[in-house]
Amino acid sequence: MTDEMTGGGAPKGVMISAPASGTGKTTVTLGLLRALADDGLTVQPFKSGPDYIDPAFHRAAAGRASFNLDSWAMGPALFGAVAAQAAGADICVGEGSMGLYDGVATKGMTGFGSSAETARAMGWPVVLVVDAGGQAQSAAATALGFANYAPDLPFAGVILNRVASPRHERLIRRGMEHVGLNVLGVLPRRGDLALPERHLGLIQAVEHPDLDAAIKGYAGFLREHVDVAAIRAAAAAGAAPAPGALPRPPAQRIALAQDAAFSFTYPHVLQGWRDAGAEILPFSPLADEAPAPDADLVWLPGGYPELHGGTLAAAATYRAGLRKHAETKPVHGECGGYMALGQALIDKAGVRHEMAGLLGLVTSYEKRKFHLGYRRAVLSAPMPGFAPGAALRGHEFHYSTILEEPDAPLAQIADADGNPTPETGSARGHVTGSFFHLIAEEAA
Structure with missing residues (x-):
């Protein structure tokens, strides 16, 4: 050393x-x-x-x-x-x-x-x-x-x-x-x-x-x-902060979308899942791969689905596997993953691409609006790993505009200063999603 x-x-x-x-x-x-x-x-x-x-x-x-x-x-x-x-x-x-x-x-x-x-x-x-x-x-x-x-x-x-x-x-x-x-x-x-x-x-x-x-x-x-x-x-160091625990996994076997369209997951979150013994089962929607059929949860992280709308719309095996899983088991999407779970995504050229259709969400990158900042979410509905009423901290960073968001809200969401934000996320059946990137749960 x-x-x-x-x-x-x-x-x-x-x-x-x-x-x-x-x-x-x-x-x-x-x-x-x-x-x-x-x-x-x-x-x-x-x-x-x-x-x-x-x-x-x-x-x-x-x-x-x-x-x-x-x-x-x-x-x-x-x-x-x-x-x-x-x-x-x-x-x-x-x-x-x-x-x-x-x-x-x-x-x-x-x-x-x-x-x-x-x-x-x-x-x-x-x-x-x-x-x-x-x-x-x-x-x-x-x-x-x-x-x-x-x-x-x-x-x-x-x-x-x-x-x-x-x-x-x-x-x-x-x-x-x-x-x-x-x-x-x-x-x-x-x-x-x-x-x-x-x-x-x-x-x-x-x-x-x-x-x-x-x-x-x-x-x-x-x-x-x-x-x-x-x-x-x-280089120097002070007294090391007292360690606690990393975030716990929301399920034992987690099918995680991982490719150029879905890549934004905070490293400490994934490390916490692995440390607790969860199995991460990567799959690529862009390669038309379905999530593992024996997964307990499918998690679609953020990324750039707006750059790959046509490929995702044509990925029949991925979409069928995702829909089959959602019939009985939870699916969650963050930011880009949330957009991919919706009804449609409109790219910057104004072309509409059909997404998984598990939520009614329709988003548009043609009508750009910058969304950036910390978020505090109090869940109105259950989300994988968290019960209604749980308070979560995270971050939002995207340019997409919501055109339709007809499903029940996932959470009451506010910015860092407590001002409510209109993007509440969505919940329908076993499917949840939000533009909010999870960082931490507030201690009780």
Whole structure:
């Protein structure tokens, strides 16, 4: 075991964050994960907040499953259980969401959902990725404000990104020296480092044409321009959060849709199911595979069914198997999975594709509307693993518009500040669904 371990056994770590989205922290994180792994370390990635795309990229870079730490949606016991997934690692690398201090207005289970709260809870110093484009010494004022905003938050230093020239670098470094901030690296401006994106952000890791080569490129670029040894030396840890239990499985044998149309399930949820002995039975609707006939539950996670409407509509074996299962046993869909359980899906070109028809839901991507934010759901009907009245925490992130939602509501759903949302989910017979991505159940 390396010297990255603390005396109490908790791996040291750093939080890669930024003043805002779009500064390059994901490529920095991926490059750092791979560089540390190439150095022979067992690296545990984490994502702060409710992102279900980045963890798959983290896993590809580090060779180890990445988990979300969420101070709004997770109570102390679950937060600790997720943090405990770092057992056996030498060092942790967390990637923040949005800006370092960005969260919601109303406190959740343990906080407001900011990356700063995650870093503070874990004792990880912050490495701030600053986009230096369009400024010079003024970048130091921005970084100093972030370093001093929360005096109790450990701050390792800054990585300057998109630096235009050696002169630009000298000016920025002069400002950082003036305010006493440590410059851990300087990344020259390059247009080929951006990861491909689509309407929900990054494309899925499984869709990248050559992800491993891209990550190798990020790692090489990082080694050339960033002091990886200094970041490793700056890693630290506080007292490990007391672990509780990961989410329990809603059934023993769970048929889980897994392909390019259905891929968004929070890693800690699946890990909890497996740890409790549940059997995960993957199947691919896009390959026209039916769920296992002896499964106790069929679960369709989120993803991009709107990109595959014609394929799903033509998948007769999948649809027949799904309908057969729903005659006697539960089926649940989250977000994209919810759309696929409905009557029809209208794609961005206005083409209507018939879906499974297990719910009356009709959704349209032609009429786009952005839905983003934390959600609190109090169940009006039973959902696999939960009884009516259960309070659940989760997240909603999609562009689809509901045209018809004729079934009984699944839940009363509100945003992080308690304001009701019109998307209530649906329940019909053994079938349930919602745009809400489950993160945690509230403790009784």
